[in-house]
Amino acid sequence: MRLSSLADYAVVMMGAAARHCGSASLVDAEGRKRARTSATELAAETGIPLPTAQKLVSLLTRAGLLKSVRGAGGGIKLARPSAAISLADIIEAIEGPIAMTNCTTHTTCSCTIAPDCTVKPHWNAVNSAIRGALGDVSLASISAGARI
Template sequence: MRLSSLADYAIVIMGAAARHCGGSRVSAAGLAEETGIPVPTAQKLVSLLTRAGLLASVRGQGGGIKLARPSAAISLADIVEAVEGPIALTACVESGRHDCALEGSCSVQPHWSAVNQAVRGALGEVTLASLAAKGKVTEMRA
């Protein structure tokens, strides 16, 4: 399993935003410059992360972007799901999906839900605060 570049970059963007959590706001362009992520990608991620309630955006004089809640209350699972949608290693566990040739005869399918919950649980235990404290956020970029 590998995170998409977009999910990886979202974690980097959130780490950079967390470094500004002392009340100061930063722009998407500022986050892009700080992280080395292209501006259009940073803007797209800021939009997705704001829509998911992880970032808050304020327009006008003194506006910008900041974390919508404390970094200790934001998990890697929250960030990944904001970009990728629900964490699922296979499509067959998603409701309404019926595109597998083995559907109906697969002996593994009933177990994917538990696997998905374990992966989500592991990602849910890692907070943005703990990641930033260990200095690993910017090192995750490819």
């Protein structure tokens, strides 16, 4: 199993967003804690191209992981605490449900061996184990100790 570049970028970008939006050590020019960031700032910090960062912000906002704030002092921020966002949440926001095979996520399977497949009943256990492992890794742990 390999993550798409977009999912990988989403994890990197959410880690940067967590550092910007959840760290008391980040302050603005007036000494106030920064609670928001922007796709432009995240792109510059992570090296992710701006159009890709903007697309990710849209997908992550739609999935309820980021929140867009309008107006003066607006920007984007985490929709919930970084400890309450898992690696699985981020990956599923980009890739959809975590599944090793298509036959476990679709009601109909177009696989030619489906009628005689003895493996299909076991994929749900594998998928659950992978989802569980990814679910155990919080955004807080991903972003902890990383330098900006």
